[in-house]
Amino acid sequence: MLQIDESLFEQTTHSPSLIDLVGYENAQRVIDFCFIANPYYPTPAMIEALAQALPRLIKHYPSSNPLVGARHLAAVLHVDAERLIIGNGATELITELCHRLVPSIGVPIPTFGEYLDKIEPTRRRLYPLQAADNYQLDLTAYLEWLRRESLQAALVINPHNPTGQLFALDAMQAFLEAARWLELVIVDESFIDFAGEEIPSLLHAAERYPNLVIVRSMSKHCGVPGLRLGYCYSANSRILDVLRRSLPTWNLNTLAEFFLSLLPATDADYHASRLRVIEDVRWLHAALSQVEGITVYPTGANFVCFRIDSGMTARQLQRRLLVDHAMYVRDCSNKVGMNPFHIRVATQGRENDRRLVEALPQALIAPAGR
Structure with a gap:
């Protein structure tokens, strides 16, 4: 025992x-x-490459240009690198989003604890999901509640943590169409790569929704929680500018940057x-x-x-x-x-x-x- x-x-x-x-x-x-x-x-070959590069990597500073790593990631996501911001884990980006950009926001609970920890209670309103409904979120009812409560932002985690509830891509797009009046919508897609053979992500529809910020943790889908990698994606230049200014110059370490460089060849x-x-x-x-x-x-x-x-x-x-x-x-x-x-x-x-x-x-x- x-x-x-x-x-x-x-x-x-x-x-x-x-x-x-x-x-x-x-x-x-x-x-x-x-x-x-x-x-x-x-893969084992990637682990070996990381191990062999380690003595050299720890003797150098990481890049001061965030686009270097973003271009590698954008190549496998098939998105615009200029709209990507890579963080020292998704939690770094969640922290900056919550501290600098979140107005009054609705948060369905239960949820990933970082959102509750990082948003001051005075700026968040909890939307309790019901045990009798197996904690399933109804997007239409949620949106109606957001309007009644006069909230300015919304959080949706898709697939949901901890229940695993998945919203189809068309359901999420319908929600975003109806939520254009909101100042900010945070959609956390940290588990979306496991949702099906075709990945139902909003990444390629982001330009249609200027109030949308997508948050994703690379710890989950890439299996590297120790490297602390996550990213945000948005078509809103103001949001991107605020996030970029808030992050340290060297927020990624050299090992994490080297891992990003391996992504295109191992896609x-x-x-x-x-x-x-x-x-x-x-x-x-x-x-x-x-x-x-x-x-x-x-x-x-x-x-x-x-x-x-x-x-x-x-x-x-x-x-x-x-x-x-x-x-x-x-x-x-x-x-x-x-x-x-x-x-x-x-x-x-x-x-x-x-x-x-x-x-x-x-x-x-x-x-x-x-």
Whole structure:
């Protein structure tokens, strides 16, 4: 049985680092289902290239010209590099957006905690999603509420975190058409690359919506959370200018910049890895749907959210899986607006996913109060 530091769960709105919880040595034998990143990318050849370049990279400053990295990324996204802003993780960009550009904004909850942490309570109004509706967001009702509340901005996460709810591209475009009166619409597409074989992103429609800012985390779809890469895309020059002025000159490190330079030559490998993740998560969703005692939500992301129906709390199930089965899942209890019975699991490859599905029935009937 693993020994864990329980106090760490009370010290963050996110999941505590697995290494912090169990130590470096024990972390090697735990399957981390909280890790919502592509397990198949970067390729081994890319990792080797990064390793070989490291001694040289750490002795040099990164570029002072943000367009250098943006051009590499724009080449694989097939967008205008001038409209891209790359950040030290999506969280850096979320922070600057929230601090400098967000007026009064509506925030559906539960949501990704950074938006709640970075927007002052006086500038945000919470839009609670209902447990009886499996926390699904109705875009039409949301827009009507925004108007009634006289709010000037809106947040939509697509696919939604933590439920995985996916809005089709035409639904998002209809929402944006109806939301032209808003000063700002933030659409977080951090998981959109796992939504289907064809990626239903708004990137190529952004020029039609001057109030739109798209936020995406490269940690998820590229599998490099340690490199801290994310980006914004918008056709609004004022928004782009404010963001550019707010960022440090060297906000990306040389290793992250080198990784960006590898993207164009490995784009086919990336899409092969993305499709493999989609296959895995579909298998995981179908397999979890056969487990008694839980209700599994539809997903368009690389993770699955499910509700525990037996009365056991998410915290209890998380601890049992971690201590008894060396599996770390996301207890969503600390997400504002969500009840204490929801777990989120990200696919970690077919074999690891199968082990989770096999362990769940036993964990769900473990004696309460253990």
